[in-house]
Amino acid sequence: MTDIHAKEQTNIKFTVESLNLFYGDFQALNDINLTIEKNEITALIGPSGCGKSTFLKTLNRMNDLEPNVTINGNIYLDSVDVNKDMDAIELRKRVSMVFQQPNPFPKSVYDNVAYGPRINGIRKKTQLDEIVERSLKQAAIWDEVKDRLHKSALGLSGGQQQRLCIARTLALEPEVILMDEPTSALDPISTMKIEDLASELKKNYTIVIVTHNMQQASRISDKTAFFLLGNLVEFDTTITLFSQPSDKRTEEYITGRFG
């Protein structure tokens, strides 16, 4: 937006400055400042109710859908203020979300993945076929569903459904994928598959993942942000944060003394 933010440093995807968020009178986020870099996985950790999911939602303005939310401060995506200078619909196409509960539509596997391209006006069958196949392959689920593309997606297992939801998001070709505890409803093997997938996807996408599983954060993320009671307590490279936390509260949390 302004020259100040059009820094030469092109690696930065999101810049968050002095972000405060209120649910009515309750302040859920307190002066958050951080930057999210391109082609990295940024993990947001912290105990329940610390504001990590709330923060994630501000990145693609999903909180617009909730009543009584007020925000101040700035969030820049590629130097453009997402709250002031961007349309929420356009923003969510560039910054798409995968949720905690796998939530495929009650449609066929094919129609789920083709949903995004279709709302963007793609009608040609050959083009849709291509996008569906590519997205399913990227989400490492093609082999499991290629023979049942036209059957209901609700017949898949939970882990398959979640990878389908990721494929559905990839079909939009977003720049950033937000994942809100994507594996907390899944078994360990499915979790492992999603983690491998995330590590693979960061080559082409920027990923922000909320997790309450610290092992998961340390396994897959490049940077980790630790939230507590609406404050960003510590934000650093994952290695530093887990090996030499600078804040005592971070240390207590990652060593399992609370949370």
Add this chain to the structure above:
Amino acid sequence: MSTHKTGTLPSAKQSAFQKFKNEYFWRYLIITCGLFIILLTLGIGFFLVVKGSGTFTEFHHSVWEFLFSSDWSPMDSTTESGGGVGAAIYIFGSISTCTLALLFVAPFSITSAILMTEIAPNSGTKIFQPAIEIFVGIPSVVYGWIGLTVLVPFIKHLFHPKMGGYSVLAASIVLAVMIFPTITTVAADAIRSVSSDYRKAAYGMGSTRWQVIYKVIIPAATPGILTGVILGLARAFGEALAVAMVIGKTRAFPANILSPTNNLTAAIASDMGNSATGGEQNMALWTMALLLFIISIFFIFLIHIISGKEKKKHA
């Protein structure tokens, strides 16, 4: 509960009675009530079959004649027979008015349901929903009366049909207004029960509100919406009084939607009381009642198939 007293009362008889009172009495009462309702339904069905089949067994008319002939001249006496019992005009009258009513009302109902659930959920539940519930409570004679005093003269004024404003159109519009709340409330419930996970998923991918409604919520709610439509249709088929007041009660196929005609329910309501019990006409009217019963059972069957299929598909 009875265990408090069993310590002080060694009598086994007493505790058995207590047990019966506390546990079995209500259970059996509820089972009895439930069974009574089932028996009542079966009884009505049995009664209609016995009475309604007289036309075919006692008076030897064919089912074909009853359904497809328009010669309606049954003998109104217990001793004579040999008249015609073709109910095709009545059947056609019912089908045409109900179909038209459905065509008129379905778009309004479905858009209203969307409005009150998705677009304006707050005023939807505070204003729209109660207003529609009041609709349901209005007696059908009131609808008929308004049809008779407002709609019929209006149609007459507007189109100048030969026979006045009594017409298929007037009956269809009255029916449409009457079934509007049924379809709207059932459709709104269906839309409300669509998992909010689908909404979140769709919004999270940059859908506009219209895309969320049109591409995600409506398809997911379709079985429920169809159930509402069928319930409305069943109600329209069974409505007698309001229709009888505006349809013109003329025993002829309607030439167009501005012509008067008659339908099954209006014919039964107006002729049943005057016919000789056990006579040919009386029996033919019973057969028409049986037909209505079969149609409503068919609709209910249809609803079960639609909802069952949907459950199976996503099991």
